[in-house]
Amino acid sequence: MEDKKVYILGGYQTDFARNWARENKHIAAMMREAYQGSVEITKIEPGDIDAAFVGNFAGELYCMQGHLSAFFVDFDPRFVGVPTIRFENACASSAVAALSAMAYIQAGIYDLVCLIGVEQMKTVDAARGGDYLGTAAWYEQECTGIEFPFPKLFGKLGDEYDKRYGLDNNYLARIAEINYANAKNNPNAQTRNWFMNLEHANTCGKYNTTLSGRIKVTDCSQITDGAICLYLASERYAAKYADHRGLDIRDIPRMLGWGHTTAHIEFARKVADSAGDDYVLPVTRKAITDAYKRAGIKDCWDLDVIETHDCFTISEYMAVDHFGLTKPGDSWKAIEEGVIGMGGKLPINPSGGLIGCGHPVGATGARQLLDAYKQVTGTAGTYQVAGAKKVAMLNIGGIATTNVCFVVGTKN
Amino acid sequence: MIEQIKCAAVLGGSGTVGSLSGGLIAQNGIRVYFLSRTAERAERGLERAIAQARSEVIARNIVCGDYEHLLEGALKEADWIVEAVAEDVAIKRQVYDKIESHMKAGAIVSSTTSSLPLDKLAEGRSENFRRNFLSTHFYNPPGRMLACEVTGQSDTDPDVVGFMRDFLRNTLAREVIPVRNVAGFAGNRIAFLLLARITALAEEYGVEMMDYLVGPYTGRLLPPLATLDLVGLDIHKAIIQNLCEHTNDRMHDWLVLPDYINKMIDNNLLGNKTRAGFYKKLESGRFVFVDPATCDYTPAIEPHIAFVEKAKHFIRMGMYKEAFDTIRAADGKEADIVTDILCAYVAYAYLLIGQVTESRFGIDGIDRVMSFGFNWASPSVILEMLGGRENVSQLLAKKGLTVPDTLQAERKSAMEILEAGKYFVAK
Structure with a gap:
């Protein structure tokens, strides 16, 4: 990563509380707003953009619209002829788009890539939307005829933790409480005005129904509409960008390290494979440790913030030990000791994460990258972790099938 | 003037504005009395507040009751009294008679009205009442509409207005709009x-x-x-x-x-x-x-x-x-x-x-x-x-x-x- 540096130049997030179907908007409108916002913030000249990469999971299902990257050309007359690609890797779609953008930049093909993550999900009712999400798993094998398959599959991850190490559901409720509390500080978070407390997260009832075993509504991330637009750049472009703005290039965040792994798509097989391993999801752990190695960091305590993929509370519980905050199976200790809260030794999801900020599936990886950028540049505003210089993010697709981890920082 | 709101009383707690603004207060861990003509009506307000929060747990912060049995005790305890009864000067005056009789010194009294003249509503009241009386005009439904217009009348202590603006902004997450005391506000x-x-x-x-x-x-x-x-x-x-x-x-x-x-x-x-x-x-x-x-x-x-x-x-x-x-x-x-x-x-x-x-x-x-x-x-x-x-x-x-x-x-x-x-x- 040292010889071919890839920089992040900032970007824009749409308000995740919006319902774009209620506004009767096309998914391209969301992409357009994200793009326009990113130009306002970065002041990047549209003519400088070499390519646009779009991460999106299921536009064909939710919006009856594929080929989303082509809409980018409509956003500015100078974009006619600019190459665009759409990437799909379930919930990790935009992280995979970012990996690909890095590869193109490191290969010297492009200097500046516009990265858009987008998903419009409120076009269908919850049951149908839940069914569509099942296509991120092995649909035929794991989801056919099952209502809300994903909470059930992630419930099995909780069961596996329980079997190997014991699992107190109160810690899952604490994770929900922390993410909702963090989201209240994030002006773009979907749940920023929602009510939540630990008692509610621990309650089963009319307003917190059980979806599967230990997974209740408050353990789940939200059905969200949202888009992110940000920019990845070569050192050559970043130097020019810094020069024009009177910045020191060393203060511009870059991808310090990355890890990318894929496990068996079928959850049962993943778990069977990990029998005897220290970690329940060793393939996910490998993505994280690969990113650490490439970033030249020893362990998680070299980080200031983590933005992780809490599609369910159990996913964050898993991330705590897989990032190495505790030894395997001891994630509860980091929660108990206040390590992961704002003000803790290593805050997780100051943004509110997927549970609090929202989870527009194909946009989440880009959202995490943008939040990492904001933390490192001190521009996260009301959810800033003071002095943050290195941030890791984990974006997973399916039931931790695709795993992408980035370490973002300035390395000053 | 009170230093902190630990308890509130909502008069007109069965109505939409009263119950939903009262619900917001309860969501923040503050004890709230929902008062209405009958306890059953107040309970209906509680159901609305629960539906707004999408959580039954806020009920533990809400006490429902009728004016006859619960009003006096609630007014003696409340740091903030929210009047959300019908938009009728005569009815509001009757309610203020009761509030004035039992409110503790320094308690804040706010009306949710935006249309009735505040000075007229405060006319003839004690200094304690007038210094602590203002309008907090919530928009409906407050769970989704964040605006809240705030203004005092001629005798309202400016510190009371400032305190309530801060409370509404910081605790109830309202978009507080300071307005002049004119009909309809902004x-x-x-x-x-x-x-x-x-x-x-x-x-x-x-x-x-x-x-x-x-x-x-x-x-x-x-x-x-x-x-x-x-x-x-x-x-x-x-x-x-x-x-x-x-x-x-x-x-x-x-x-x-x-x-x-x-x-x-x-x-x-x-x-x-x-x-x-x-x-x-x-x-x-x-x-x-x-x-x-x-x-x-x-x-x-x-x-x-x-x-x-x-x-x-x-x-x-x-x-x-x-x-x-x-x-x-x-x-x-x-x-x-x-x-x-x-x-x-x-x-x-x-x-x-x-x-x-x-x-x-x-x-x-x-x-x-x-x-x-x-x-x-x-x-x-x-x-x-x-x-x-x-x-x-x-x-x-x-x-x-x-x-x-x-x-x-x-x-x-x-x-x-x-x-x-x-x-x-x-x-």
């Missing part, structure tokens, strides 16, 4: 003048056509006459009458209540609460619209006007500037109606800077109340969408409307305009 004053104008135009052009022409694509989540069905025509009438009586400005003659509205009220066509107002939904799911000439319902005409459809398409694709360029370029009486209403909105809002809000805040408070109280694109955003100050000044002059000096206030940034995209709905 939001209702502006919105209902425009709504009144649209009811008048509906006599000539029809209900469906007016909601089509100045519908959501012009910067509002709901069509204007559908909004009045939600408000209730009886409430609309009361607001218009109050504004007619207690305000006077250059656009006062727009504050009309056409005869057909009175007929609709007489016929119990009050809006959503009577399942028939400007709109009526048939069993088939189709809507019919009231004919102002007869107060009977007529089938939908489903208007289709080229410039409106083109503007809606641009909105659907997120091209807001292009949508408004289309509106501005359109000719004909329909286009004139649209630009008349939009220009009047801008002109009236800017005219009221300094009258409904303090001049030093510019258009900010008015902008926020229209967005967070009504889900309308703010006047300053519409000003920019119509081409900025010079273009709007020319348009106003052409339409015979006065150009307010305050139109020269600060301009919106491109980012602020972009973030108003949520108020432009492709319908």
Whole structure:
């Protein structure tokens, strides 16, 4: 990563509380707003953009619209002829788009890539939307005829933790409480005005129904509409960008390290494979440790913030030990000791994460990258972790099938 | 003056405003008394508060009861007493008699009214009452509409007003709009003048056509006459009458209540609460619209006007500037109606800077109340969408409307305009 540096130049997030179907908007409108916002913030000249990469999971299902990257050309007359690609890797779609953008930049093909993550999900009712999400798993094998398959599959991850190490559901409720509390500080978070407390997260009832075993509504991330637009750049472009703005290039965040792994798509097989391993999801752990190695960091305590993929509370519980905050199976200790809260030794999801900020599936990886950028540049505003210089993010697709981890920082 | 709100009492806790604002307080771990004429009515308020929070656990912070049995104890304990009873001076005075008898020294008393004169409500009360009496005007439903207008009356301690603004902002997460103590404050004053104008135009052009022409694509989540069905025509009438009586400005003659509205009220066509107002939904799911000439319902005409459809398409694709360029370029009486209403909105809002809000805040408070109280694109955003100050000044002059000096206030940034995209709905 040292010889071919890839920089992040900032970007824009749409308000995740919006319902774009209620506004009767096309998914391209969301992409357009994200793009326009990113130009306002970065002041990047549209003519400088070499390519646009779009991460999106299921536009064909939710919006009856594929080929989303082509809409980018409509956003500015100078974009006619600019190459665009759409990437799909379930919930990790935009992280995979970012990996690909890095590869193109490191290969010297492009200097500046516009990265858009987008998903419009409120076009269908919850049951149908839940069914569509099942296509991120092995649909035929794991989801056919099952209502809300994903909470059930992630419930099995909780069961596996329980079997190997014991699992107190109160810690899952604490994770929900922390993410909702963090989201209240994030002006773009979907749940920023929602009510939540630990008692509610621990309650089963009319307003917190059980979806599967230990997974209740408050353990789940939200059905969200949202888009992110940000920019990845070569050192050559970043130097020019810094020069024009009177910045020191060393203060511009870059991808310090990355890890990318894929496990068996079928959850049962993943778990069977990990029998005897220290970690329940060793393939996910490998993505994280690969990113650490490439970033030249020893362990998680070299980080200031983590933005992780809490599609369910159990996913964050898993991330705590897989990032190495505790030894395997001891994630509860980091929660108990206040390590992961704002003000803790290593805050997780100051943004509110997927549970609090929202989870527009194909946009989440880009959202995490943008939040990492904001933390490192001190521009996260009301959810800033003071002095943050290195941030890791984990974006997973399916039931931790695709795993992408980035370490973002300035390395000053 | 109290230092902290640990307990609140809501009088009128069975009503929508009382129960839902009380629910917000309870969500923050504060003990709240829901008081009503009967305990059963107060319990209905509790159910509303639970539904708003989507959580039963807030019930542990709420105590329901009737005035006869619970009022005295609640008033003695409460640090903040919220009066949310019917908009009637005599009824409120009776309630204040009871509050004054039992409230503790320094407790804050707020009314949720925006229409009744606060000084009149405080008249003849003790110094303790008057120093601590103000209006906290929540918008409905407060779970979704964040605006809250706040003002004191002549004798209110400024520290009390400041304390409540901070509490509402920091604890209840409200968009607090400091307003002057004038009828209708900022939001209702502006919105209902425009709504009144649209009811008048509906006599000539029809209900469906007016909601089509100045519908959501012009910067509002709901069509204007559908909004009045939600408000209730009886409430609309009361607001218009109050504004007619207690305000006077250059656009006062727009504050009309056409005869057909009175007929609709007489016929119990009050809006959503009577399942028939400007709109009526048939069993088939189709809507019919009231004919102002007869107060009977007529089938939908489903208007289709080229410039409106083109503007809606641009909105659907997120091209807001292009949508408004289309509106501005359109000719004909329909286009004139649209630009008349939009220009009047801008002109009236800017005219009221300094009258409904303090001049030093510019258009900010008015902008926020229209967005967070009504889900309308703010006047300053519409000003920019119509081409900025010079273009709007020319348009106003052409339409015979006065150009307010305050139109020269600060301009919106491109980012602020972009973030108003949520108020432009492709319908």
